[in-house]
Amino acid sequence: MIELEIEAPVYSTESREKVEKALKAIVDTTYTLSEKDWQNILHGRAQGLESVSKIYQRLRDQLIVESARKIMRRSIIGDTVVFYLHKQAAFMGKIHFCQPEAESPMGSIKVSIRSTNIEELVDWLSPKTVEGKPQEREPPIDS
Secondary structure, eight states: OOOOEEEOOOOTTTTHHHHHHHHHTTSOOOOEEEEEETTTEEEEEEESGGGGGHHHHHHTTTTTTHHHHHHHHTTTTTTTTEEEEEHHHHHHHHHEEOSSSSSSTTTTTEEEEEEETTHHHHHHHSOOOOOTEOOOOOOOOOO
């Protein structure tokens, strides 16, 4: 089973709607606002292969499969991959990987994907490339 969690801070200078738009550009799901460590956080959950479909497509549209592969493979811990995306780029419909702090002045988007076949899922999302062309694979079985 593929389970995805996505979250981002909502600062007092930001519009919740704009932050939600940025998150929905990455994962189209329902978002809830909560408080965590005295900070407002928008949080969403999704399940299944469909939950990562926008990420899959954006990596190809932006021609960043190879760099995404390096980042994602480094970020696998157990059955989970965790990576961070630039909130302002996401608002514009783009994926831009960043560090959790400092690189995104308005805070980063944290994406956590858990799967019993995490390496297979990462290889499908960001396969090896030959001369810049992804060597596509069959999608993993979502069991």
